[in-house]
Amino acid sequence: MLKAQRLIRLIMIINAKKSFTVQELADEFGLSYRTITRDLLELSELGVPIYSVQGRGGGYKLLQDRILPPIAFTESEAVALFFACQSLQYFGSLPFDEGASSALHKFYHYLPADVKEQIDRLQNKVAIWSPHRRMSPDCLRTLLKAIMIRKVVTIEYSSRSGTTERNIQPIGLYSSDGYWYCPAYCILRSEQRLFRADRILSATLNDAIPWSDDVEQWNLQNTPEKSRSEQTSLTIELTPNGVWALEADIWFGTAIERREDGSGTATILVPAENLKFYVDLIWKLGGDARILYPAQAIAYTKQKLKAMNSQYL
Incomplete structure (x- = not known):
């Protein structure tokens, strides 16, 4: 079995077991204790959340339960996804931590050698430029999380008229000309407003204000028109x-x-x-x-x- 195939199978097995020992995996794969230990270390370096359990009866567990199963891609799909993900590096800030670069590293690691070579030839020759704008990635992440878990956000917003505190229910996030924008229902104004993310000085989730199911029906393509x-x-x-x-x-x-x-x-x-x-x-x-x-x-x-x-x- 090729190493890449073994690592994929290893991910599937530990995802099903949740708790395991190195010897159990060694016996199942018919490999040495040392080889399995090296494989687990490599998976950990690639971001698979494995941690050791100390003490009697210890072994290894997953830090969290959800790991996506392996997905097969054609070469053209692999190249397209690689550059789609890589293009995000030109943004000044992103709303999802280091997820993009981490996913790119994992994805590239398992590509066949000839596909890696083709992609390497395109480095610095294909790019999707975006003007670099400075803004708080923490605020972007809070806005994105609010949409995902249905939470109102309290923001401190700077505009021409000064700095105000607003409670908003985000409708979505989009980027244009390097800037991130957040259309949202502004509870202070009782209407939809468009907020530029780099003008949001702080953003915190607000559990005290209920989420509106009516506002949730809106999206970037379908928002209520003003009079x-x-x-x-x-x-x-x-x-x-x-x-x-x-x-x-x-x-x-x-x-x-x-x-x-x-x-x-x-x-x-x-x-x-x-x-x-x-x-x-x-x-x-x-x-x-x-x-x-x-x-x-x-x-x-x-x-x-x-x-x-x-x-x-």
Whole structure:
């Protein structure tokens, strides 16, 4: 039996036994005590939660009961999963501890030698870039855990108007342009709000406030729309370069109406209170985008231009 096959079988056996001795495994596999000890050490280094039980009748146990069974992948599936997992390294923070790098290490360890060699040739030649943004991974983990175990979260949130304490029920988490966002039901405002994770200064689970089953029905694709009076229409004119830059944008991409010369316009409905956020996105395009409507967005852009101009007088 190949070593990789033996280790997989070993995982399945100890997962079923929960408690065992090295000699029991040695007898079952027909191998020496020393070989099984080395295998257990290797599994432990790969993250299988095995710990020794001291004293009379001691042996080994699993630290926790749930270990996923082995899954067979084709070579193309293995390469795809490897790079999907590896792409996460470019994020400044992630909501799941060291799970991604640990899983990647285990996955790579058991790949056939020729597949490893192919992947090694692609190192530093294939990447999924994401702008590096600094934020608290602890807050991200708390928000993710809250969704998984159905808990309200108390956050300290910093915005233009100052720092406030909010109790929120997270709806989901998503990343855009390197930032993490958390749409959530804000109990203080009694409505859905969008929170940028790097502006969350602290986040703790709150057992005192009950979880809403109605809010749980919402997700990233299906959230309650605010009344039309709270929204405003934002219209922009785009050069061909502007169209090219925004065509993959999560907010503007599908709204672009292209002309034959490659230029275009885009109109989207945005929450009035978040208008400056969308204007700041357009600002990055410089002369490749011009705001046509509303007047508040144009006025805000002129303020930004005036402030920028004053830096070079």
